[in-house]
Amino acid sequence: MTKHREVKAALLGATGAVGQRYINMLPKHPYLHLEVLMGGESAGKKYGQAVHWLFPDAMDSAMAEKVVKQARPESAKGCDIVFSALPSEVAAEVESKFAEAGFIVVSEASAHRMDSDVPLMIPEINAEHLRLLETQKRKRGWKGAIATTPNCTGTGLSMVLKPLIDEYQAEKAIVTTMQALSGAGFPGVPSLSIQENVIPYIKNEEEKVAAEAKKILGTFKDGVIKPSPIEMGISCNRVAVIDGHMETLYAEFGMDISPEDAERTLARFRGEPQTLKLPTAPDQPIIVRRENDRPQPRLDRMAGSVPGMSVVVGRVRNGIDARSLQLTLLSHNTIRGAAGTAILTAELMEREGYLE
Ligand SMILES: NC(=O)c1ccc[n+]([C@@H]2O[C@H](COP(=O)([O-])OP(=O)(O)OC[C@H]3O[C@@H](n4cnc5c(N)ncnc54)[C@H](OP(=O)(O)O)[C@@H]3O)[C@@H](O)[C@H]2O)c1
The missing domain is CATH 3.40.50.720 (NAD(P)-binding Rossmann-like Domain)
Structure with missing residues (x-):
């Protein structure tokens, strides 16, 4: 111990x-x-x-x-x-x-x-x-x-991109988000604006997510961070969910990629906190679901050995060709995202x- x-x-x-x-x-x-x-x-x-x-x-x-x-x-x-x-x-x-x-x-x-x-x-x-x-x-x-x-939006996304960049040289990421209400703090978005609605704009969010992900995924050398060269296009939406940001990712790669290999790579992903067995480190940072209708915020936001600390990924499939991949990811915005x-x-x- x-x-x-x-x-x-x-x-x-x-x-x-x-x-x-x-x-x-x-x-x-x-x-x-x-x-x-x-x-x-x-x-x-x-x-x-x-x-x-x-x-x-x-x-x-x-x-x-x-x-x-x-x-x-x-x-x-x-x-x-x-x-x-x-x-x-x-x-x-x-x-x-x-x-x-x-x-x-x-x-x-x-x-x-x-x-x-x-x-x-x-x-x-x-x-x-x-x-x-x-x-x-x-x-x-x-x-x-x-x-x-x-x-909070960039956190789950960066965690999913990391193994895809390291293993298959992901070059481009197109992302659409469905972000929970608690991401706007309390009391947040007025109820009359969000009930029965989706708001296709969150101030400054799209620029922030792309710039931050490039820094997080950057390499540290000679005391400086060199941002990741991955290109990103982000569209952010606020939806009537209390907790849990869902995102769809369309990624393009420098090589062919099979969805089954990608699922295995994502599920195997581990980092320093898992090696060090830190108390808040989930055993599995990325959980892959194979059902057609997962992840879902209500069912999956508290998944994992440390509730709310794992990102849940599903619907992994090729995009328009063998060098592209589509998937859906979910992460808890005030736990893993904050x-x-x-x-x-x-x-x-x-x-x-x-x-x-
Ligand atoms: N919500 C998310 O999912 C999420 C995720 C990642 C990062 N963040 C970031 O985390 C931060 C907090 O977000 P939140 O959603 O928790 O916001 P929030 O619900 O609006 O809470 C803001 C907190 O800051 C305090 N505060 C406000 N003005 C203050 C002042 N002048 N001096 C001292 N305390 C002050 C408030 O305390 P009093 O009640 O005492 O005034 C309150 O506790 C923000 O920077 C946000 O961008 C949020």
């Missing part, structure tokens, strides 16, 4: 749709202890009274009693890591203040994701990108540093000595 240090964590944006996922996941964690909750309007109130709780399972009673603190470095004194689930406009300044004050920040927000010295982490794909933290500290003169996790990947990143950081 590997020995872990006990890690004290603080959380910025604890009352939001993503913040609540941390409150749901961290009290069960073997060595990450959520000690401090921080927020904006909720500061000064007990968490249980300030939050509009979104989950059917009961809130951890110790969390409910915690008083939410102001989003300032002094509030997190004594903590080893700060998770941030702040809106991007707020995150840009607040996260930099925490890093400057010496904290390691793991952020869900887009504010710093594309900074050239900030890693954009999916630990199964790019564990080595964490080495950028040293460059960042040196360049910015900070004692702490910021690591980020991707947009809190779960940030917690996995923190576990990797702990194991690799970044929290000392």
Whole structure:
């Protein structure tokens, strides 16, 4: 059994749709202890009274009693890591203040994701990108540093593209998304706009997904990330599903590809978190379903050994010729697409000595 240090964590944006996922996941964690909750309007109130709780399972009673603190470095004194689930406009300044004050920040927000010295982490794909933290500290003169996790839509997509690029040189990806309501935070899209409807536009999302996926899938050499050359076309839609982003992918390759081989390659995909047996790492990051009508958000979003951390893929078939492939993928947007990947990143950081 590997020995872990006990890690004290603080959380910025604890009352939001993503913040609540941390409150749901961290009290069960073997060595990450959520000690401090921080927020904006909720500061000064007990968490249980300030939050509009979104989950059917009961809130951890110790969390409910915690008083939410102001989003300032002094509030997190004594903590080893700060998770941030702040809106991007707020995150840009607040996260930099925490890093400057010496904290390691793991952020869900887009504010710093594309900074050239900030890693954009999916630990199964790019564990080595964490080495950028040293460059960042040196360049910015900070004692702490910021690591980020991707947009919820790009996460499942990048996980599926990684083995397809490595094994069959995927060159082009055309993607259409069907994104859940919780991806817009709480209260999100007005009910009268989304009931009985699909909205074919999510502000800034298409550009973000493509640029982020290229960075995540990029190679790290001589202290710099060289983006993946894969070409991408993305269309984003909001649908009336609560949790779970579904996406159809049409990919083109530099070689012939059989759907059966592709299914085997996807199901075999493993990364550093599986080798290290990190607590939030699912045994199988990609689960392949062979029924014609899977994946489905309601049935598959909590699949896998760590619920919500596996991407579920189905309907794998050739496209217009043997060098193309079509498939459908599903990933849980606030677990694999947000809190779960940030917690996995923190576990990797702990194991690799970044929290000392
Ligand atoms: N939803 C998803 O599926 C998803 C997935 C990946 C990434 N993200 C990203 O994660 C972040 C959070 O998303 P969300 O969906 O959880 O948003 P949300 O539901 O709107 O929650 C925002 C949180 O930020 C806090 N906050 C707002 N203004 C603040 C301020 N000035 N100072 C301190 N705290 C402030 C709020 O706390 P108070 O109530 O105390 O004001 C609330 O807890 C965003 O950057 C989003 O883009 C979301």
